[in-house]
Amino acid sequence: MVCLQNQSSREYKNGNELILTDVGDLDITDEVAVMQYVQDKQPEYIINCAAYTAVDKAEEVYELADKINGNGPGNLAKAAKAVNATLIHISTDYVFNGDLDISESYSEEDAVGPVTVYGKTKLHGEEQVKNNTDKYYIFRTAWLYGDGNNFVRTMLKLGKENGKVSVVADQHGSPTYAEDLANIIGEAIEKQIPYGLYHSTNQGFTTWYGFTQKIFQLANVDYEIQPVTSKEFVRPAKRPKNSQLNKNKLLTQGINIPTWEDGLKRYLEVELHK
C-alpha cells in the first residue's frame, strides 16, 4: 500500500508506535518471531498489510497462501493481545462469492462464501483475528491501487503501447485509492470507533470498463476501450461479478469516504506529473 512503504515501524501521531507488517524482515508466518518482535517493540497499533495476493497462483498453492493469509493474521492477533495492542487487518471482497445481484451491495452482516483459494484463506485470516483478540479492526477493501503494479498503471501502459485495451465490463466494484484507505484507517484510529469489521472502499460503484474510461478521460488520452465479458476473459481463479461493498457502517461513525472518481483524480494528479 502506497502509504506504508519503506519502514517496518514508525511513530504515529502522539508518539504511539505503529508496526507495519509488509515491510522489513518480519515473516508473519513465524509465530515465535512475531511474538518476539511485538514484545520488543510494545506497539499500540499493528497494521497488517502482508498477504499472499497472487489470486490466480494461489489456486495451486493453498497451503502457502493459507499460511500467510490465514495463520499469519492469527500470529499477529496473539502477539497484539499479549501487549494489549490494537490489530488492524486488511481483508477483501473475495470473502463473498460475488453472485449478489448488482443492484445490491454486500454489508458486514451478509453471509460469506468465498469460491477461490485467495478468498478462503483471507476469510480464515479474518476468523483467526476474531478468535485471538478482541481489540481489532478488519477493513475489507477491493480494487486497490497505489504504488507498485496496479490497474491504472497497466491500462495507461497498454493503451500507450497498443492504442487500445480490452477490459471486462460485467464485474462491478469500487476502485479504491490506497491513500484514501490509509486515511480511513487513520481516522478510525483517531476517532476510536468501535472495534470490529468494516467495509472500506472508495464510494460509488463502476465496472473495470467504466474505471478504464475514467482513467483515460482524466489522463486526457483517447485509446480505444473494447468491452469484454468475464466469459471471454477466463482466469484460473473466478473473479466476483459483484464486489460492491456497502460502507454505511463506517459512514455512521462519521468517517470521510471520498468517491472513487475523486480518489482517481488525486492519484493521477500525482502519477501523471512524475
Ligand SMILES: NC(=O)c1ccc[n+]([C@@H]2O[C@H](COP(=O)([O-])OP(=O)(O)OC[C@H]3O[C@@H](n4cnc5c(N)ncnc54)[C@H](OP(=O)(O)O)[C@@H]3O)[C@@H](O)[C@H]2O)c1
Ligand atoms: N490489491 C487489491 O486490489 C486488494 C483488494 C482487496 C484487499 N487487498 C488486501 O490488501 C492488503 C494489501 O494488498 P496489496 O495489494 O498491497 O498486496 P501486495 O502488494 O501483494 O503486498 C503484500 C505484501 O505482503 C508481503 N508478504 C508476503 N508474505 C509475507 C510474510 N510471510 N511476512 C511478511 N510479509 C509478507 C509481500 O512481500 P513480498 O513482496 O516480499 O512477497 C508484500 O510486500 C492485503 O491484505 C490484500 O489481501 C488488496
